[in-house]
Amino acid sequence: MTAVAQPRASAWGRLRYRLSVWRREPTVLLGAVLVLILLYLVVAPLIAVLSDAGQVQYGDEEKAGAAAGSVTSFYLWRVFRSPVSQLLFWEPLVHTITVAIGVTLVAFVVGGSMAWLVSRTNVACRGFLSTALVVPYMLPSWTFALAWLSLFKNDRAGGQIGILEAWGVHTPDWLAYGAVPITICLGLHYYPFVFLLFGNALRRIDSQLEDSARILGAGRFTVLRRVTLPLMLPALSSAILLVFGRILGTFGTPYVLGLPVNYTLLSTSLFSAVRNHQQGVASVVTGVIVLIGVAVVLIDTRLVREQTRFVTVGGKGAMDRRSPLGRMRWPATGLGLGVFVVAVVVPVLVLALTTVTRTPGVFRRGNFTLKYWIAEHLDGAPGFPHGVLRGGDLYTAAFNSLRIVGIAALVCGVLGLLVGYVVVRTGGSRLSGVLRQVTFLPYLVPGIAFAAAFLSLFAVRRGPIPALYGSLALLVIVLIVTHLPYSSRSGISAMMQLGREPEEAAQVCGAGWLYRVRRVILPIQKGPLVAGVLLPFVSGLKELSIVIMLTTTGTQLLTTLSINLVDFAYSQMANAVVLVIAVVSFLATYLTQRLSRTSLASGLGG
Amino acid sequence: MRSIRPRSRRSLLRGTAVLALAGLTVAAAGCAPSSAPADGTTKSDAAITATRVDKDFDLNKLVAAAKEEGSVTVYDSTGDVVEAAAAFTKKYGIKAVGVKSKVGDTLQKMTREAAADNVTIDATLYEDGPTFVGELLPQKVVYPWLPGDLVDDIAAKDRTPPQVLQKANVFAYNPKLYPAGCPVHNVWELTDPKWRGKVVLQDPLGKPNIIQLFTQLDSQGDALGKAYRDEYGTKPSGSPAQEWIKKLAANAPILTSSDGDSSAAVGAPNQTKRRIGLFSTAKFRDVKDKGYHLRACEGLQPWSGYLYPKYVGIATHTRHPNAAKLFVHFMYTEAGIGTEMHNGGISANRTIPVAGGIPGLTDWHRDLFAFDSAHLRSDYRKSSDMQDLWRLNHH
Numbered sequence A: 001m002t003a004v005a006q007p008r009a010s011a012w013g014r015l016r017y018r019l020s021v022w023r024r025e026p027t028v029l030l031g032a033v034l035v036l037i038l039l040y041l042v043v044a045p046l047i048a049v050l051s052d053a054g055q056v057q058y059g060d061e062e063k064a065g066a067a068a069g070s071v072t073s074f075y076l077w078r079v080f081r082s083p084v085s086q087l088l089f090w091e092p093l094v095h096t097i098t099v100a101i102g103v104t105l106v107a108f109v110v111g112g113s114m115a116w117l118v119s120r121t122n123v124a125c126r127g128f129l130s131t132a133l134v135v136p137y138m139l140p141s142w143t144f145a146l147a148w149l150s151l152f153k154n155d156r157a158g159g160q161i162g163i164l165e166a167w168g169v170h171t172p173d174w175l176a177y178g179a180v181p182i183t184i185c186l187g188l189h190y191y192p193f194v195f196l197l198f199g200n201a202l203r204r205i206d207s208q209l210e211d212s213a214r215i216l217g218a219g220r221f222t223v224l225r226r227v228t229l230p231l232m233l234p235a236l237s238s239a240i241l242l243v244f245g246r247i248l249g250t251f252g253t254p255y256v257l258g259l260p261v262n263y264t265l266l267s268t269s270l271f272s273a274v275r276n277h278q279q280g281v282a283s284v285v286t287g288v289i290v291l292i293g294v295a296v297v298l299i300d301t302r303l304v305r306e307q308t309r310f311v312t313v314g315g316k317g318a319m320d321r322r323s324p325l326g327r328m329r330w331p332a333t334g335l336g337l338g339v340f341v342v343a344v345v346v347p348v349l350v351l352a353l354t355t356v357t358r359t360p361g362v363f364r365r366g367n368f369t370l371k372y373w374i375a376e377h378l379d380g381a382p383g384f385p386h387g388v389l390r391g392g393d394l395y396t397a398a399f400n401s402l403r404i405v406g407i408a409a410l411v412c413g414v415l416g417l418l419v420g421y422v423v424v425r426t427g428g429s430r431l432s433g434v435l436r437q438v439t440f441l442p443y444l445v446p447g448i449a450f451a452a453a454f455l456s457l458f459a460v461r462r463g464p465i466p467a468l469y470g471s472l473a474l475l476v477i478v479l480i481v482t483h484l485p486y487s488s489r490s491g492i493s494a495m496m497q498l499g500r501e502p503e504e505a506a507q508v509c510g511a512g513w514l515y516r517v518r519r520v521i522l523p524i525q526k527g528p529l530v531a532g533v534l535l536p537f538v539s540g541l542k543e544l545s546i547v548i549m550l551t552t553t554g555t556q557l558l559t560t561l562s563i564n565l566v567d568f569a570y571s572q573m574a575n576a577v578v579l580v581i582a583v584v585s586f587l588a589t590y591l592t593q594r595l596s597r598t599s600l601a602s603g604l605g606g
Numbered sequence B: 001m002r003s004i005r006p007r008s009r010r011s012l013l014r015g016t017a018v019l020a021l022a023g024l025t026v027a028a029a030g031c032a033p034s035s036a037p038a039d040g041t042t043k044s045d046a047a048i049t050a051t052r053v054d055k056d057f058d059l060n061k062l063v064a065a066a067k068e069e070g071s072v073t074v075y076d077s078t079g080d081v082v083e084a085a086a087a088f089t090k091k092y093g094i095k096a097v098g099v100k101s102k103v104g105d106t107l108q109k110m111t112r113e114a115a116a117d118n119v120t121i122d123a124t125l126y127e128d129g130p131t132f133v134g135e136l137l138p139q140k141v142v143y144p145w146l147p148g149d150l151v152d153d154i155a156a157k158d159r160t161p162p163q164v165l166q167k168a169n170v171f172a173y174n175p176k177l178y179p180a181g182c183p184v185h186n187v188w189e190l191t192d193p194k195w196r197g198k199v200v201l202q203d204p205l206g207k208p209n210i211i212q213l214f215t216q217l218d219s220q221g222d223a224l225g226k227a228y229r230d231e232y233g234t235k236p237s238g239s240p241a242q243e244w245i246k247k248l249a250a251n252a253p254i255l256t257s258s259d260g261d262s263s264a265a266v267g268a269p270n271q272t273k274r275r276i277g278l279f280s281t282a283k284f285r286d287v288k289d290k291g292y293h294l295r296a297c298e299g300l301q302p303w304s305g306y307l308y309p310k311y312v313g314i315a316t317h318t319r320h321p322n323a324a325k326l327f328v329h330f331m332y333t334e335a336g337i338g339t340e341m342h343n344g345g346i347s348a349n350r351t352i353p354v355a356g357g358i359p360g361l362t363d364w365h366r367d368l369f370a371f372d373s374a375h376l377r378s379d380y381r382k383s384s385d386m387q388d389l390w391r392l393n394h395h
Helices: A007-024 A027-054 A074-080 A085-120 A126-132 A142-152 A179-202 A207-215 A220-231 A233-249 A252-261 A266-275 A279-303 A326-356 A393-425 A430-444 A447-458 A472-496 A501-508 A513-524 A526-541 A545-550 A558-567 A571-595 A600-604 B009-028 B059-069 B080-092 B103-116 B129-136 B187-191 B208-219 B222-232 B240-250 B259-267 B281-290 B321-331 B334-340 B373-393
Strands: B071-076 B095-100 B123-126 B163-173 B199-202 B254-256 B276-280 B305-315 B368-370
Touching: A027 A074, A027 A279, A027 A393, A027 A430, A027 A447, A027 A472, A074 A085, A074 A279, A085 A126, A085 A179, A085 A233, A085 A266, A085 A279, A085 A326, A085 B373, A126 A326, A126 A571, A142 A179, A142 A252, A142 A326, A142 A571, A179 A233, A179 A252, A179 A326, A179 A472, A179 A526, A207 A220, A220 A233, A233 A266, A233 A279, A233 A430, A233 A472, A252 A266, A252 B254, A266 A279, A266 A447, A279 A430, A279 A447, A326 A571, A393 A430, A393 A472, A393 A513, A393 A526, A393 A558, A393 A571, A430 A472, A447 A472, A447 A545, A447 B103, A472 A526, A472 A545, A501 A513, A513 A526, A526 A571, A545 A558, A545 B103, A558 A571, B059 B071, B059 B080, B059 B321, B071 B080, B071 B103, B071 B321, B080 B095, B080 B321, B080 B334, B103 B123, B103 B129, B103 B305, B123 B321, B129 B208, B129 B305, B129 B373, B163 B259, B163 B281, B163 B321, B163 B334, B163 B368, B187 B222, B187 B240, B199 B259, B208 B240, B208 B305, B208 B368, B208 B373, B222 B240, B240 B373, B254 B259, B259 B276, B259 B281, B276 B281, B305 B321, B321 B334
Parallel strands: B071 B095, B071 B123, B199 B254, B199 B276, B305 B368
Antiparallel strands: B123 B305, B163 B276, B163 B305
16 A cells, blocks of 8 residues: 555545455445435435425315415314314323333333243243234234224224123223224234344344353342343333334224224324325324434433343354243143234234124024135125136236235345344444434324325426336335334344354454355344344235225225225235235245244344 | 344434434435425316317217227226126227226326326226315316217316216115004104114214215205204204205214115114115115125105216326227216216216116115215315314214
C-alpha cells in the first residue's frame, strides 16, 4: 500500500481498500441496500395511510368546512375530542391495552412453559408435542372464536344456540363475550410465537452456564432467575413484541366476540371506519395503533441494548442437556397434552363438526352428511354447485396459495436472516437501528389499513418501478414486506446468540463472505431459518385483507375461496376450506422439517 | 475489525430521527400519494351523473364489437354474478368473469384502477347507492349507461342512476314458535320493552346498507310517523325516523356480523328463543336446504322490510367498452338478471315479472319500503351522522 503515502492516489487507494473490505465484509453495503428498498416498500405506504389523517377526504368537505385535499384537523377532533370520541377512541383504547396485556400474559405463560417442557426436560411425547403445540397458529384466529361461541354463546348473540345453553346451562355475559373470551382465544392463537422463539433460544443455551451457577451453589430457582431468564431476554422480548403487536391490529376475533356486549377495540373501531369509507378516521386510528406499537418497540430496543450479553453460541464447546422431571414427568406430560386438547382438538373438532352437519350443533342421525365435502351436485349454490373436494376449484386455489405464499415465505426467511446478520454485526450503528425498526414496522400496521395504500402505490408506474398491479409478483412482494417482521425478529434473535468466533475462524482460513454465509452461518442457523420461513408461510396462508385488495380476477387463493363460500351461505364448505388451510400449513410445516432433516423438535432450533 | 459496542440511547434516538427524516423526505418528494385520490374533480354535475343512452342502438353491432374485444370482467357483491357471467358466455360466446367482492373493496379497487389508468374491472353491479352517486360517478370512475332498445321498459325514476335490480331485507319471525302469525304488527313495537334484547339485525356500523335505510327513512319518514300515531295515539316529538332509530338502538338489539347469524338466531331448526330478525330474503333458501323456520312478518305496519337497489356502472377507462355494454344489456334481460333473482327480487326492467316466493311476503311493492334514488346524495352526506346517532344511543 505505497499509494497511501501519496495524497493524489490516496482517495483512490482508500476507495479500493474500502471496496475490498466490503467484498470481505459487505455487511454495511448490504444493510444500506436493504434499508433503501424497505423505506420504499414500508415507509411510503405508511405515510400514504397516515397522511389521510390531515387531509379533508372526498365527501367530507361540508363537515370539515374545507375543500377536499386541504389540510384539516377535523379527523383528529372527531377521534379525540368530539362527542363520539369516547365511543370511537378512548374506550376502545383502554380495552385494547387491557386485552393486549392479557393476551401477552396468556401467551407467555402457556408458550413459555410449554417451550421449557419440550426443550429442556424429559417430558414424554416430546416429538409429538413440539409439532402439535404449534398447530393453533395454523388455524385462522376466528376458529377459536367460533369454537368459543359454539360452546358458551347465550341469548345475547345471534347465530345457532350454544351447546351449553342447549343443555340448559346459562352462561353469563362476561364469560360468553368481551374481554375474557377475546383474551383467551387470542392467547391460545398466539402462544405458538412464544413457544417457537422461546424454545428456539432455550435449546441453544449452553447448559454449562447453568452448571457453573449450580456448582457455585445457586439453587434451581436462582439459576432460572439469574442465568437462564436473562439469557432469554432477546427471544422473550421478540416473542412479546410479536404477540403484542399482532393483537393491536387483529379485528376478526374481537369483532365477533365483542359485538354482542358492545366491547370495541381500536382494531374494531378501525374496521368499521374502513367499512364505512371514513378514511380520515381510519387513518387517525391507524396512527394511534402504530404509535402504541412503536412505543413497545422502543421499550424492546432498550431491553436488549447490550447485545454481547446474549451470545450463547460461542467458539467454545456447548452442552445441551435435559433436566429430568422425576415424579413430575407424567403430570407435566398431561399438562402439555391438556394445552394441545384445549388449543387444537376442541377448536378443530368444532370446526370439523360444522362441516358434516346440516344444522350445526344438532347431533341427531339425520343431521350428519358428507355432502359438503364430496357431493357431485349441490342445490342452492350456483357459484359452487358441488362438494369442496369435487371440481378443480379447491386444488387450483391450494396450488396458488402454496406457490405465492411459499415463494414469499422462502424469500422472507433468507431476508430475515440477512437482516438479523446486518443488525447484529453493525450493532449499535444507525444502520442497525433503522433496519431493525423498518423491518418491524409493517407488523404494527393493521392489514386492512395497509391494503389500500399498497394498491395506490403500485397501481401506477413510479420511476424505474413499473405498475405492478395485477401481477402475481406484486402479491409476492407485499406478502414479503408484511411478513418480514416474523423472519427478521427470528433472524435477529438467532444472530444475537451467534458470536463472531465461528465466522472469524472461517475468515482466518481465507473464506469469503458468501462462503462463510453458506458454510458457517446457514448451517448453524438452520433451525431459525426454518422457523423464519415457516412463520411467514403459515401466517401468509391465512392472509386475507391484503390479498383481497391486490388479487385481480382469476387468482383464487384458499382464503378468498373460503370467503366466497361464506357468501354462498355454505358455512359448512367455508369451514371445510379453513380446515384445508390448516391441513396444508401443517403438512407443509411437517414436510419442510422432514426434508431439512431437522427433527420436529429442532424446528424450534438447533 | 470493530468490536460490538453497547447500544446507547443516543444512537437509538439518532436512528429514530434518521428514520423520521427519511420518511419526511420520501413524503416531500411526492413518492407517497395519499391513499385517497386527492383529485377533487367536479361536484354534483348533472352532465356527469346523467345516464347515457345510445340513440341509434344496434344490438347486432354491439355483439360484433364485443366479440372483437374478447372478454369482460364484472364485479358484484353477490356470488350469483358467477352464474350470470357463465350465462353471458354461453349466450354470446364472449369470455365473462364474474367476481364477488364487497362493495367497499370494489369502490377502492375501481377508484385506484381509474387513477392509475390500469383498469381490469370493466363494469360493476353496485349495491351501495350513496357511494355510487357520491364517489364513483362524480369522480368519473364509472359512467352510467342504459341500452337504447330496453330503456323504455325501465321506469324513469330507475334510470338516474341506472338501477338494475331491487332486493329485499325483511323482518322475519319463527312460525314454529309463533304459529298464530307475526307477533308484532307495527315496527314501533320493536322499540318497546317487551322486545328488549330480542330484535336481531346486522351491526349497522359494519353494514352500510342498514345505515342507508336509516338515512332514507330520515328523508321519507311520513309512514313511520303515521305508524307512531297508530301505535301510541300521539305525534312523535322530533323526526319519526330518528326517534325510531334511537329507540331501536337503545332497546339492546342483538347485533350480528352476518345475515346468516341473524337468520339462525330467529329460525334455526333447534331455536327456542322468540325473536324478530331483519335480514335478506336470500336467507329463506335455508328453509328448504336446512329446515329453518322462517316467515316474513305479514301485515307489519308501515312495512315488513325494505327494498334496496343495485346500480350498474361501466368503468370509464375500460378496455372492453362494448363487451361491458353488452353485459349491462344482458343484465336488463331475463336471461341475465334471472340469475340473481333466485331468492326474490324486482328487475328494473318492468317486463320481467317480480320474483317472489317468500312466505309471508305477498306484494313486494306494497309491503316493502323502497329507497328513493333522489335522496342518494343526501344519504351520502348524512351517513356518518347517522352512524353517530346509532353509536351514541346503542346500549
